[in-house]
Amino acid sequence: MQSFTEENYLKIIYHLAEKTNNVQTNAIAEQMQTKPASVTDMIKKLAEKGFVDYIKYQGVTLTDKGKNAAVDIVRKHRLWEVFLVDKLNFKWDEVHDVAEELEHIKSTALIERLDEFLGFPKSDPHGDPIPDKNGRFAKTQFTKLIDLKISDQGTITGVSQHSSAFLKHLEKLGLTLGKQIEINDVTDFDGSVEILVAGKQINISREVAKHILISSNGKN
Amino acid sequence: MQSFTEENYLKIIYHLAEKTNNVQTNAIAEQMQTKPASVTDMIKKLAEKGFVDYIKYQGVTLTDKGKNAAVDIVRKHRLWEVFLVDKLNFKWDEVHDVAEELEHIKSTALIERLDEFLGFPKSDPHGDPIPDKNGRFAKTQFTKLIDLKISDQGTITGVSQHSSAFLKHLEKLGLTLGKQIEINDVTDFDGSVEILVAGKQINISREVAKHILISSNGKN
DNA sequence: TTAAATTTTTAGGTAAATCTAAAAATTATT
DNA sequence: AATAATTTTTAGATTTACCTAAAAATTTAA
Numbered sequence: 001m002q003s004f005t006e007e008n009y010l011k012i013i014y015h016l017a018e019k020t021n022n023v024q025t026n027a028i029a030e031q032m033q034t035k036p037a038s039v040t041d042m043i044k045k046l047a048e049k050g051f052v053d054y055i056k057y058q059g060v061t062l063t064d065k066g067k068n069a070a071v072d073i074v075r076k077h078r079l080w081e082v083f084l085v086d087k088l089n090f091k092w093d094e095v096h097d098v099a100e101e102l103e104h105i106k107s108t109a110l111i112e113r114l115d116e117f118l119g120f121p122k123s124d125p126h127g128d129p130i131p132d133k134n135g136r137f138a139k140t141q142f143t144k145l146i147d148l149k150i151s152d153q154g155t156i157t158g159v160s161q162h163s164s165a166f167l168k169h170l171e172k173l174g175l176t177l178g179k180q181i182e183i184n185d186v187t188d189f190d191g192s193v194e195i196l197v198a199g200k201q202i203n204i205s206r207e208v209a210k211h212i213l214i215s216s217n218g219k220n
Numbered sequence: 221m222q223s224f225t226e227e228n229y230l231k232i233i234y235h236l237a238e239k240t241n242n243v244q245t246n247a248i249a250e251q252m253q254t255k256p257a258s259v260t261d262m263i264k265k266l267a268e269k270g271f272v273d274y275i276k277y278q279g280v281t282l283t284d285k286g287k288n289a290a291v292d293i294v295r296k297h298r299l300w301e302v303f304l305v306d307k308l309n310f311k312w313d314e315v316h317d318v319a320e321e322l323e324h325i326k327s328t329a330l331i332e333r334l335d336e337f338l339g340f341p342k343s344d345p346h347g348d349p350i351p352d353k354n355g356r357f358a359k360t361q362f363t364k365l366i367d368l369k370i371s372d373q374g375t376i377t378g379v380s381q382h383s384s385a386f387l388k389h390l391e392k393l394g395l396t397l398g399k400q401i402e403i404n405d406v407t408d409f410d411g412s413v414e415i416l417v418a419g420k421q422i423n424i425s426r427e428v429a430k431h432i433l434i435s436s437n438g439k440n
Numbered sequence: 441t442t443a444a445a446t447t448t449t450t451a452g453g454t455a456a457a458t459c460t461a462a463a464a465a466t467t468a469t470t
Numbered sequence: 471a472a473t474a475a476t477t478t479t480t481a482g483a484t485t486t487a488c489c490t491a492a493a494a495a496t497t498t499a500a
């Protein structure tokens with residue numbers, strides 16, 4: 001069994017590995033809010049325990065064992081988020097920090113019963129897929145809103161930014177999961193995007209558009 | 221804010237203080253499954269932080285601050301137990317260890333919403349009272365089954381032992397919370413007790429009878 | 441009321457996760 | 471390809487919660 005801290009490292013390495021193959025020391029340090037020297041120490045320990053493959057100065061990759069451990073934590077995190085939103089009426093911008101703690105509770109029975117209690121949800125309040133108890137989940141194919149062309153349509157099915165500020169902003173704009181949108185125009189000046197949502201036309205910044213994930217359902 | 225370990229010390233001191241005024245180092249060590257020397261270290265730290273009053277060789281008592289912190293943990297523990305039994309269908313003998321972990325999740329919003337979700341329960345699956353958000357709760361007056369006289373009647377409203385083995389045993393005997401019982405006889409030989417429950421007459425050992433709590437409702 | 445037993449504390453050390461400062465390796469730039 | 475910049479690692483400390491062994495205080499028993 002891994003410690004609280006080891007679990008956090010594994011989870012962060014897992015998420016970083018979704019973007020780059022070899023995860024760098026500095027990147028981990030930034031995510032863990034710690035210093036690179038500390039990361040090197042921990043990486044050695046995780047390598048000794050067989051959770052990561054590590055070559056000095058070359059960064060780390062998760063082993064199968066490490067990947068399984070990480071996916072398990074991700075599963076717990078996302079299930080707890082569903083619980084908080086569906087059962088305790090938290091908003092989608094309020095759940096991250098609490099789930100960050102709950103994900104470390106060690107009880108297989110707990111998480112399986114929670115899963116059942118929640119009706120075996122397939123995705124969390126931010127649209128991220130929830131692995132099943134064997135760690136399997138569909139690799140959903142999303143398009144970033146920013147990559148759509150004028151007159152493209154689609155449904156908001158996820159976000160790639162979980163900060164409270166960002167999520168609150170989306171909420172205020174009415175850009176929540178499941179909403180249908182259509183691209184009306186892209187501004188030359190600042191790259192902001194004019195979209196049609198719920199019959200209204202709104203303008204969102206490039207930065208916002210980058211972090212909204214769309215599942216296309218027409219004209220693409 | 222206190223650490224995980226500090227919280228466990230406070231909780232244990234709180235429970236020990238329900239029996240004796242000055243809580244002894246050895247007693248804490250036993251409950252914490254650690255050595256007396258370690259307890260002395262931690263006590264000093266808790267005293268410095270103002271959670272306990274401490275005089276060398278005289279044991280500790282909780283300050284108001286310490287008591288509040290402890291009651292808060294007890295509240296969380298018991299609410300989570302209700303959640304596990306009522307919502308996730310855990311048995312009353314399966315919840316202790318998981319609640320032991322969940323009680324350390326730090327979020328006031330979480331625990332208040334959980335309380336509401338559960339319908340503001342007044343007691344946990346073992347009959348122990350749940351403090352409200354201001355730390356107040358009724359000091360319920362229980363009689364131990366062992367202290368009842370022949371022909372006394374009452375209702376099982378709690379247990380003073382939370383081990384899985386004990387609770388499973390009670391379950392098998394049909395001695396669960398809310399059951400009406402009547403004392404038929406007390407065996408001279410071994411002090412075991414003959415009781416009438418749900419129309420059937422059963423014999424329970426002195427040791428079991430010690431840990432069943434009864435709220436009397438007649439002939440006392 | 442002194443000796444024996446028990447309880448508690450002190451002293452000195454360990455392991456986990458962190459840090460700073462400096463050295464080493466890698467990558468980028470001229 | 472040599473130098474500069476960046477990244478990563480090493481070395482040596484720190485903090486928290488724990489340990490063992492021995493000393494000190496308290497309690498119990500003769």
